[in-house]
Amino acid sequence: MMTTTLISHLKCRECGTEYEPIRIAVCEKCYAPVDVIYDYSKMSFTKDSFVNRPRTIWRYEELLPVIEPKYRIDINVGFTPLVKCTNLGRLLGLEHLYVKNDAVNPTYSFKDRPAEIAVSKALEFGDKAVGCASTGNLGAAVAAHAAKAGLPCYVLAPVDIEAEKIAQITAYNAKIIGVKGTYDEANRLAVMASEEFGWNIVNITTRPYYVEGSKTMAFEIAEQLDWKLPDQIIIPVASGALLSSITRGFSQIEEVGFVPPTPVKINGVQAEGCSPIANAFRAGEDIVKPVEKPDTIAKSIAIGDPGDGIYVLKYVRDSGGIVGAVSDEEIVESIKLLARTEGIFTEPAGAVSIALLQRMVREGKVAKDESIVCCVTGNGLKTSEIVPTEGNGFDIEPNIDALSALVEKW
Numbered sequence: 001m002m003t004t005t006l007i008s009h010l011k012c013r014e015c016g017t018e019y020e021p022i023r024i025a026v027c028e029k030c031y032a033p034v035d036v037i038y039d040y041s042k043m044s045f046t047k048d049s050f051v052n053r054p055r056t057i058w059r060y061e062e063l064l065p066v067i068e069p070k071y072r073i074d075i076n077v078g079f080t081p082l083v084k085c086t087n088l089g090r091l092l093g094l095e096h097l098y099v100k101n102d103a104v105n106p107t108y109s110f111k112d113r114p115a116e117i118a119v120s121k122a123l124e125f126g127d128k129a130v131g132c133a134s135t136g137n138l139g140a141a142v143a144a145h146a147a148k149a150g151l152p153c154y155v156l157a158p159v160d161i162e163a164e165k166i167a168q169i170t171a172y173n174a175k176i177i178g179v180k181g182t183y184d185e186a187n188r189l190a191v192m193a194s195e196e197f198g199w200n201i202v203n204i205t206t207r208p209y210y211v212e213g214s215k216t217m218a219f220e221i222a223e224q225l226d227w228k229l230p231d232q233i234i235i236p237v238a239s240g241a242l243l244s245s246i247t248r249g250f251s252q253i254e255e256v257g258f259v260p261p262t263p264v265k266i267n268g269v270q271a272e273g274c275s276p277i278a279n280a281f282r283a284g285e286d287i288v289k290p291v292e293k294p295d296t297i298a299k300s301i302a303i304g305d306p307g308d309g310i311y312v313l314k315y316v317r318d319s320g321g322i323v324g325a326v327s328d329e330e331i332v333e334s335i336k337l338l339a340r341t342e343g344i345f346t347e348p349a350g351a352v353s354i355a356l357l358q359r360m361v362r363e364g365k366v367a368k369d370e371s372i373v374c375c376v377t378g379n380g381l382k383t384s385e386i387v388p389t390e391g392n393g394f395d396i397e398p399n400i401d402a403l404s405a406l407v408e409k410w
Contacts, residue, residue: 018037059079078105088341095369107137109347132204133157142174274294297348334351
């Protein structure tokens with residue numbers, strides 16, 4: 001099969017240095033992020049091209065960086081539901097509220113998107129092993145894709161990540177290395193492991209390609225809104241790569257002419273216990289000061305030194321959006337609110353978008369007739385101990401009299 005990708009080259013986000021599509025982590029001159037550039041002049045597909053395409057991220061193959069189709073790893077990632085939230089919308093006074101539910105991806109988080117591209121590129125580059133630094137979700141995603149690809153996988157994660165995530169990673173036969181420290185310390189160790197052992201640490205070694213997977217969420221939102229962009233979007237923020245990628249995805253879908261130029265307010269949200277970007281936004285600063293010891297139940301987004309922090313500030317400010325921080329209490333209440341109104345069970349890292357939405361409604365930052373998308377990035381079953389069960393669980397004897405007595409109390 002011939003290549004379909006429109007990939008042209010790589011380009012440094014800061015100094016503009018260009019590279020061939022090689023195996024590279026950051027710009028070799030200034031160490032800034034490197035982006036994949038596509039040649040739209042070679043574009044031969046239209047919106048009608050999508051009618052019979054697979055409902056996965058590979059439906060957008062031209063705008064993804066895998067050159068040889070034979071190296072694609074495909075475990076059915078993407079085209080997750082864009083749920084019209086009628087009950088929650090009515091409660092909040094919003095007419096066009098949606099949740100992009102990435103909790104139903106194969107390993108139950110949005111991390112399947114970058115992992116699918118990254119492991120495919122690892123095969124294309126001839127790497128013999130893959131791995132990642134992770135707070136849990138990426139570890140599971142990379143492990144699953146590595147299993148499909150037949151590659152060894154090594155996951156470096158803080159020792160205190162949720163037991164459900166550890167079980168999931170090991171089920172895919174990956175080696176999980178618990179690091180007695182923060183995610184940022186695990187990340188630094190992963191860099192050294194990449195250099196020492198030759199592992200492709202996907203969120204480091206081939207990061208320019210890895211982040212391309214996440215932008216497919218933006219493509220899907222546009223397509224699911226009948227080729228329109230929302231007025232506002234709320235995105236959970238850890239490293240900031242997801243927000244940067246979605247912003248890039250909206251820009252690209254405009255550039256190929258599939259949607260009209262549309263001003264989208266990009267909003268980011270962090271947990272108060274680890275909110276370096278929100279702190280900088282609130283203070284009007286351009287420098288993101290790291291948080292040394294994150295302290296939040298939203299462990300998936302507890303990255304104290306976010307690599308894309310300065311870009312999150314830029315994209316959000318340029319769009320007229322905000323970066324907010326929400327408390328653990330607000331997060332738990334938002335998990336329960338989304339579950340009981342829309343039947344969607346999210347982990348804390350996904351619930352932060354619902355928590356910020358409620359605050360924005362109270363502060364008048366959302367008009368009732370605006371279309372707004374909240375990104376739910378991970379499944380609640382990964383962190384089930386977070387939600388208290390008191391008040392809704394009852395044990396009885398196995399007879400109708402016991403059941404009747406219980407029902408009478410209600």
